Amino acid sequence: MSKYHVGTGLCGIYAGVLKNKNEWKDKTECTDSAIVAVRDYMVDECLGGINGNKTTGGYQWDLKDGRSVQLLVKVIDNFNPFPESSNAC
Numbered sequence: 002m003s004k005y006h007v008g009t010g011l012c013g014i015y016a017g018v019l020k021n022k023n024e025w026k027d028k029t030e031c032t033d034s035a036i037v038a039v040r041d042y043m044v045d046e047c048l049g050g051i052n053g054n055k056t057t058g059g060y061q062w063d064l065k066d067g068r069s070v071q072l073l074v075k076v077i078d079n080f081n082p083f084p085e086s087s088n089a090c
Contacts, residue, residue, distance in 0.1 A: 007035065043074040051076070 007016045014035040017028030044051055047058025059073035 007031075039072075040074060043072075044076070047074055048076065 004019070005016065006019050007014065009015070013030050013032035015025070015028040016031045016035070018026045020026040043059065044053075047060075048055040056077070057073065057075045059071055061069050061071045063069050
């Protein structure tokens with residue numbers, strides 16, 4: 002039975018089946034769906050759901066050079082898609 006795999010590539014996030022460790026047998030680009038799934042998972046797991054008590058949560062990984070990477074989710078009342086201090090992609 003083939004294992005389903007999710008990975009990143011030059012143009013996005015892909016899901017599918019691998020022939021071997023380095024070659025796709027079948028893949029589908031799923032970047033938008035993957036981001037939405039991660040968002041929903043983080044809201045449930047890190048915030049206790051959309052009506053949970055927390056408004057911010059996430060994960061942090063330490064890098065070999067001593068820096069850290071954070072993946073955060075935050076619920077806000079008023080959303081401005083282009084705030085002047087935005088760090089979004």
